[in-house]
Each structure stands twice: as structure tokens, then as C-alpha cells.
Amino acid sequence: MRGISAKSLDEVLAAVSAAGSGSGDLGTELFDVVATLDREPALRRVLTDPSTEAEAKAGLAERIFGGKVSADVVTVLRVAVSGRWASGRDLTDGLETAGVTALIAAADGKGELDAVETELFEVGRFVRSDAELRQIVSDRGLPSAAKGELLSTLLSGKVSTTTLALASQAAAARTGSFERVLTAFGVIAADRRSRLLAEVRVATELDDSDKTRLAAALAKKYGRDVHLNIVVDPSIVGGISVSLGDEVVDGSMSTRLEVARRRLAG
Incomplete structure (x- = not known):
């Protein structure tokens, strides 16, 4: 508006x-x-x-x-x-x-x-x-x-x-x-609390300490507190994928393997 x-x-x-x-x-x-x-x-x-x-x-x-x-x-x-x-x-x-x-x-x-x-x-x-x-x-x-x-x-x-x-x-x-x-x-x-929303995809559920560390790392990166929405998705194999607005930080093992496969395919 x-x-x-x-x-x-x-x-x-x-x-x-x-x-x-x-x-x-x-x-x-x-x-x-x-x-x-x-x-x-x-x-x-x-x-x-x-x-x-x-x-x-x-x-x-x-x-x-x-x-x-x-x-x-x-x-x-x-x-x-x-x-x-x-x-x-x-x-x-x-x-x-x-x-x-x-x-x-x-x-x-x-x-x-x-x-x-x-x-x-x-x-x-x-x-x-x-x-x-x-x-x-x-x-x-x-x-x-x-x-x-x-x-x-x-x-x-x-x-x-x-x-x-x-x-x-x-x-x-x-x-x-x-x-x-x-x-x-x-x-x-x-x-309401000047926070950002992040969708976090992981292969297995994170424990509270992992969530706290991740939220702190994202808050440091973006300069604002971040609310985490966790999605357990076994298809990503391992690692973590974070979507925050239009930005995606994909460190999942499935993505790394796909990148490696494409490079080998030449």
C-alpha cells in the first residue's frame, strides 16, 4: 500500500x-x-x-x-x-x-x-x-x-x-x-518482533541446542532475530537447506551429490 x-x-x-x-x-x-x-x-x-x-x-x-x-x-x-x-x-x-x-x-x-x-x-x-x-x-x-x-x-x-x-x-x-x-x-x-522467517529443511529433527545455534548464526548474518520453521525431509540425505525470503542457502548432501553428478557428466 x-x-x-x-x-x-x-x-x-x-x-x-x-x-x-x-x-x-x-x-x-x-x-x-x-x-x-x-x-x-x-x-x-x-x-x-x-x-x-x-x-x-x-x-x-x-x-x-x-x-x-x-x-x-x-x-x-x-x-x-x-x-x-x-x-x-x-x-x-x-x-x-x-x-x-x-x-x-x-x-x-x-x-x-x-x-x-x-x-x-x-x-x-x-x-x-x-x-x-x-x-x-x-x-x-x-x-x-x-x-x-x-x-x-x-x-x-x-x-x-x-x-x-x-x-x-x-x-x-x-x-x-x-x-x-x-x-x-x-x-x-x-x-511484530522485527523477526525474519526461515524455512529450514533437515534430514533428521534438530535438538534444541542445534536450533538455538542455527537461529543465532542466522541472526548474526542478517542482523535480525530469526524464527525457524523446521521441515524434516529425509530426501535431502544430510546437511541443511535454509530458505529466507528469496534467498536459499542449500548445504544439503543431496544437492552436493547432484552438483558432483553434473560435473562428472560434463
């Missing part, structure tokens, strides 16, 4: 921060507001019309949503519609980001942020492993509520309520595929 929309998003996120970490209800209620505005493009246009006074738009939003959502959500919504947005879609995208941020803040406040980051990664792997499920959750033609119910059936009791709420929102596939959106949510979680 750029320009006037970026400035407005900063103001919305500041309003979320001012509301406190809470229980996470702020986040899920903001997702409900986003769903309503997505269904009502005419309302979205009115609430982002630059020719309408900010107070008038804020008052309209309060009349429509007041009594249906908490006072904190109304406060955030008033700030949102009082801002300037390059498009109506930027408003709803900004409110979705605000909802994610609120859920992440609540998880952090309860000491659950590390678990949520790992669970988001594992949910992404779980969906990728099933082609039919992957297609379903990324299909924008299917009702978001139905996709959310499917994920709830599959994931309830296996992940936290925060992770389930984020996964269900990612299934709305508003700004891209389920996997792309879920990854973006994971980045927001990592940014």
Missing part, C-alpha cells in the same frame, strides 16, 4: 494498538466488517468518497455497525473511514491488515506468538499436501464461510484459535491465493 492509503493504514494500526491486545475479538470482528464491506461495494464507495466530510463518513459507519460490533471496532472503523484511501479496496485491505495485527497482538500478549508463527507455517504445509483442499481454499468462487467451516473441521483442536481465525480469513483469498495470503499473515506475525 502506498501514498495516501499507506498513511491511512498507519493511522488505523495506531488505533488498533491504542485499543490494547485484548482477547483477539477485535481482530475477528474487523474481519466481519471486511466481509460486509466486500459484499456491499456501494457502501464501500460512500465510505471512501473523498468529497464527503470525514465526520459524516465516520457517523455513517457508526450508525451501520454500532451495536453489531464492539466499541473498539467502531473506534478503529471511524479512524479508517476518516482517512483517505486510493480506492475502496484499499480500505478493506487495510481493515483486514488491522484485524490480523489485532489477533497477532493478542497472541503476543498471551505468550502464544511463537506457537502461532509455527502453526501458520504448518497449516500452509498441510494445505499444500492435499491438492483438492488446496484448490478449495483458494477458490474465490466458493463462500468464505463454507471454507472457514471446512478448515475449522480439519484444524480445531490441532491449532490455536488465533491460527484458526487467521487461516479462515486467508481462505477468503481476498488478495491472492490461500497460501500467499497465509504467508503474508506470517510475515505480519514475524514483524
